[in-house]
Amino acid sequence: MLIEFDKVTYLYPGTEKRIFSDLTIRMERPGFHALFGPSGVGKTSFARLLTGALNGYDGQIRLAKVGTPLYSYNLERLPDWSSVGKHLEKITPDAAIQRRDQLVEIFGVEACLGSRFSHLSLGQQNRINLIRYLVQDFRLLIMDESLGNVDELTRERILLHVKAMFPDVLFLYISHNVVEVAKFCDQILVFRGARKTPQTMMVTGQNHCLEGQLDPQGLQRTMLEIMNAS
Amino acid sequence: MLHRRIYQFLIIYLLGISVLLGVKYSLNLSDYVIPGPGSIWQTGAAVFDSYLHDVMNTLGVAVVGQVFSICLAFLVGIIGRQTTWFGSFIKVAAYNVQAYPIVALAPIIFILLGDGFFTRLLIAAMICYFPLLLSVLGVMSEPITDIEHFYRSTGRMRWQLEVKIRAFENLQKLTTVISGSATLAMAGTIVAEFIAANAGIGYSIRIALYQSDLSKILVALFLVGITLAVYQGLLEWLGVFVRRGWAAA
Missing domain, CATH: 1.10.8 (Helicase, Ruva Protein; domain 3)
Structure with missing residues (x-):
């Protein structure tokens, strides 16, 4: 299982606004990972580049053993x-x-x-x-604020059970909730914007699971790391 | 809904008659130019049956022409919704052809096909068809991204589902356009009859015009208007019925 961005540069069509500049990222293991960062830094664009919904970038995006990536977002309707x-x-x-x-x-x-x-x-x-x-049937699911407007307790129950039910799947969880990503995610890819160097930083989360004790100090430390990185 | 349509028509018709009578009495015009209320009433009583028959004849042609136009507009709209070169070609062709006044083609159709039923039907359908087509094309070409995304990304999207989603989401718009196109179909049929047909209320209006009989024309307009108001009211009611039925299925 592999997601690799190799020196990817992307500009919004018809603008000079650079979303990514020579972005290089590599994620290799399944699990519950997060894309974190303030609004407008490119989390959704990153997801859409992964799914092929956006094209016209420079560099290379490689996906291996993830099948067709699925992308869910919180404004969808039935x-x-x-x-x-x-x-x-x-x-x-x-x-x-x-x-x-x-x-x-x-x-x-x-x-x-x-x-x-x-x-x-x-x-x-x-x-x-x-x-x-x-x-x-999926190997990679991007959840772009997919649990928006859901109360905290229910969200926690859902995340813990989803993690337990799909241990071999790669999730990319887009959220603005620093506690949540620090607590439940394995790797947290923090987006900092195209002008900062490096544009992204990887922080290791607490990866709290259904059967396991949460280390409150570790959680505090991860949250601080995320805030310092962003 | 039906009542509202009828009230609206009656108000407009009475306003029109009032303006005409106002002009007549303020300028002291003779009954030959603008007939008085009594004359209009007498003419109405004399020609009501034959004119009603003519209006029903015209309405029959208009309804068949409208149904034909709706079917054709949906067929072409569904094909033209695609982002392929063929879809783009259909869209461009539809936009260009509709810019041409179809009424101007009516004499050619009469010359080629004569003045029978089929000619009236064809002109009614053509006048009604292009505005319908543009609306259907607009609805069918516009993706409902927040609904369609799931079906596309999971490979479940079929053209039937795409059409169903877009039609359902724009049902109000489509039913309004279909109901509004009734006026166009009726206008198209009357224009055809007025130009060269040998039946229908348009043909009767042409005869009244040659006789300079404004009373007959006003009676004909009343019957055309009231019939159209009832027909459109029924179409609107049918639209609401379909919307409710589909939403509660």
């Missing part, structure tokens, strides 16, 4: 012509039916299945949307 339960049934492969039911329970959305997507709260919408991606 069509409103049927209930979210019916939508989930329709897009779940046979092999993932059990996983879907498990996810519905963990995500706490059983009561939403009979409702239309537009009738749900933003937090419920984001959870339902993320389940759609998690029942697919």
Whole structure:
């Protein structure tokens, strides 16, 4: 499993604004990793370059053994012509039916299945949307604020269970919540903007899992490292 | 909805009649130029049955022409939504052709096809078709990114699903355009009849014009307007019914 950016330079089309300048990054192991940084530093552009949604860059992007990268974000909608339960049934492969039911329970959305997507709260919408991606066959999933508007306790439960359920998958979790990324993520790629050198820094997170004790001092230390890096 | 359409028409029609009568009495014009209310009423009573039959004849042609236009507009719109060269070609062709006044082609159609039913149908359909096509093309070419993203990235997107998503998300717009195109279909049919047909209310208006009989024209306009108001009201009601039905499926 490999994600490699080799001297990637990217400008928004039709502008002189440089998002990345000779960006070099290498991530090799599965796990729950984070892309962190203030708004506008290029986290989403990085994700979209990975999925091939953005082109026209200089340098090389290499992906190996990650299949087709999936990218989920928090503004996605489901069509409103049927209930979210019916939508989930329709897009779940046979092999993932059990996983879907498990996810519905963990995500706490059983009561939403009979409702239309537009009738749900933003937090419920984001959870339902993320389940759609998690029942697919994937090796790399980018979660761009995919748990936005979800309360902290539910988010924690979801992250811990997702990590336990998908140990061999590479997640890239985009979030602005420094505590969350420090606590749950393995590697944290901190984006600092194209003008700073280096443009990114890698910080090792606490990678807190379902079965394991969290070291509060270690968490504090990681948070400080992230803040110093950004 | 149906009532609102009828009220709106009646208000506009009465306002128009009032203006005409205002002009008549303020300029002291004779009944030959602008007939009085009594004369209009008498003419209405005399020609109502035959004119109603003519309006129904015209409406029949307009409805068939509109249905034909809707089908064709959706077919071409669905093909033209694609970002291929063929899709772009269809879009450019549609935008260019619609800029040409179709009514100007009507005499050629009459010369080639005569003044029967098919000619009226063809002109009605052509006048109604291009505005419909532009709307359908606009709706079908505009991606609903926040819904389509999942289906694209997971390889589930098919053209049927794409069309379904875009139609569902723009259902209000599509039903409004379809309902509005009824006016165009009716106008197209009347124009065709006015130019050279041998039936329909447009043909009757042409005869009344040659007789300089404004009363008959005003009666014909009343029947055309009220029929169109009812037809459009029914289409709007059908649009709401379809939207509710689809959303509650």
